[in-house]
Amino acid sequence: MDFNGFYEEFGEPFSGRKRRKLIEFLQKAELDYDEQIEYSVNLVDGDGEIVATGSLHQNVLKCIAVSEKQQGLGLSARIVTLLMNHAMEKGRDHLFLFTKPKNLLMFSDLGFYKIIQTKDVLLMENRKNGIQSYVHALSRPQQAGTVGAIVANCNPFTLGHRYLVEQAASRCDTLHLFVLSEDKSVFPAEVRYELVREGVQDLKNVFLHHSSDYLISSAVFPTYFIKDKSKAADANCELDIRIFCEFFAKELGITKRFVGSEPFCPVTNAYNQAMKRLLPDYGIELVELPRKESGETAISASLVRKWMAEGNYDGIRTIVPETTFAYLCSTQGRMIAQKLAEQEKKA
């Protein structure tokens, strides 16, 4: 294949020598290779040297760079086209793009629209007013009063979540509850959402939403899903928090964000700390509620998953609502327990 005298190379993702070469090339452009990358495209000259590159992780375009000597030839357009076509083949039509703020104009030309930027990162999407129309369409009461919000994964929904939602709902007139849409957890997104819906339907001032691609997704908060202790410190969560404040909070009038205290997960903990620092800039209060305890241990979804792997259903019954328990005992639920047990064995 040939483009302007350059060859196209595809990697799903690259490995070995080619990967090292790509990492080296990105370093020159002051970019880090993202280990989550699933697909990369390079344009290579006759000597085998990379002149342009771009990569894809799910629906996110990142690590796009063109060598300094070859800028102005439209190589980035070629790279972006190839990445978009690949994403489209995989059925991903809502695309995001990470770049440096100085590249705003270049990618605007290629059909991307700015969502938000921080000092060093710019996040764009391929839908005009995508996030604006999303938040605009969220259901809400006419008389909102004091508005609060919770964003939670609920993997699966426990009495701990129930307690957090109850407490939060009693402290404001309207509570927006966002359940993560990202399908990276052992319980599928649809199941998690359903269990939450069943578990909170008696609370009249709670409005349930899918978090979509805009909150804690691999687009806005990639490191959340790695859950690696060493990376907790540099968890790149500022973008996510600013999107929440700029778009969700402004549109819905949110003035309180509720979180459960986090004794276990370092990434979530770092995220809560960052919110504590950033939310006040937007006039939003972070309310940290202590976790509900059952006997001596704090209730957590990870405990439920651990007990599922061990088959301790009597224990689980005491820390999840009946609706969740019924699902866990269903055929689907048993299959998830089996999967968890296998994971445990490997670890």
Next chain:
Amino acid sequence: MKITANAVAGTLESSDVYVKVEPCDTLEIEIESVVYNQFADDIKASVKEVLDELGVESGRISINDKGAIDCVIQARVETAIKRAGGNK
């Protein structure tokens, strides 16, 4: 005929056009072009001609034009629609 799947055609190179079609309840045509001020209406007319010819009633057609000539625009739109399974 309705657009039932997502599809794309074309490239973002100069003198070409990148066409994206998506399912939508109504018929929407979005146009971005480097020559928008001069030719937006002509581009729209070209796209509409193809849509009429293929009998497309609904769908979102996004055009990102880099200065393509008429026949290129029409060919790209037709390809995108047919890729979306719209030729049945």
